[in-house]
Amino acid sequence: MTFQDTVLGEVLQIFKREGIEANSEKELVRKLQISPSTYREMFSDKTDLVKKVLLYDLEEQKREHAELLATAQNPVEEIMLLLKDGLETLKNINPLFYVDMQRHYPEVWQIASEHFSTYSYHELSNVINRGIIQNFFRKDVNLQLVTKIILEQLFILLNPKVFSPERYNIGEVFRSMFLYYLRGICTERGGKLAEDFFSKHNL
Template sequence: MTFLETILEETLQIFKKEGIEANSEEQLIQKLDIRESTYNEMFKSKTDLVKATVLFDLETQEREHVRILANAKNPIEEIMLMLQDGLDNLKTINPLYYVDLQREYPDIWKICLDHLNSYSYHQISDIINRGIIQSLFRKDVNLQLVTKIILEQLTMILNPVVFPPDRYNIREVFRSVFLYYIRGICTEEGGKMAEEFFSRINNK
């Protein structure tokens, strides 16, 4: 890991633990334990730091997805492992991270949405399509529509207007929306696999 990647990883952990706006630029420099001159060589502003950190996070997630999916035996397990990873991540992220990102950095939040609509769309669509071919997902599933619904559900879950983090546990919202929806598009065989996976998640 390069020095820049180390700084971005540390920044990401601060943002996800405390929220983006919890610290000023000066406080971040202090917490990162680097010289102000070094910081200024790497980032033009706090917005530039946030953008670099978010892009680093998206790239890291893509590498992690490759690792996760390598352990799956079938498309049901693939999508369930992806959901489980999402649940585990949300458990460790302060909801203020997403609130700050959407409210204070809309252009950077748009990068996240664009990533969903390109990388995530094709990934989910491919998994569901292979599940249909293997008779684990229903053959009458509208592939494009179902993929779009899953992505829109994720955007909805992360919208602080729809689910204010002070009133709702985002991890529980995630579970309630996605786990039951996925089960609904499964065949009988796929549903049994999904139920077994749900049971393992609930017993953790």
């Protein structure tokens, strides 16, 4: 891990804990305990910082998902682990992280959106397809449509105009959207595995 990766990891934790706009660049430099010149060597401005932090976060998510999926026994467990990981992640992130990114850094939010539409789409589509082939998910599932619906639900979840973080518990919204929907696309065999997973993990 490079020094810049270490800095990006620390900033990511600050952003997820306090929101992006809670600290100025000067305050971030102080919290990171680095010199202003070192900061400027790595980041041209705050937008550049937010962009690099997001890219770092997306790569970490890819690595974590690969490790997570390697532990699954079947496609139902794969998708459940992904959803559970997403739920736990949202519970531990200040909603201002996403709100600030959308409001103040639209070009960075566009990168996040494209990630969901490409990498996340293919990852999710592959899991569902394997589940259909192995009779865990219903044969009449429209793969492209179901994948699209799940991703669009994610965008709705992250839209503060739809689910204001001041009014709604984002973790509960996530659960209501995704976990119940998943049961609807499962076969009887897959549904039993999903129910067992719900019970085991208290979802």
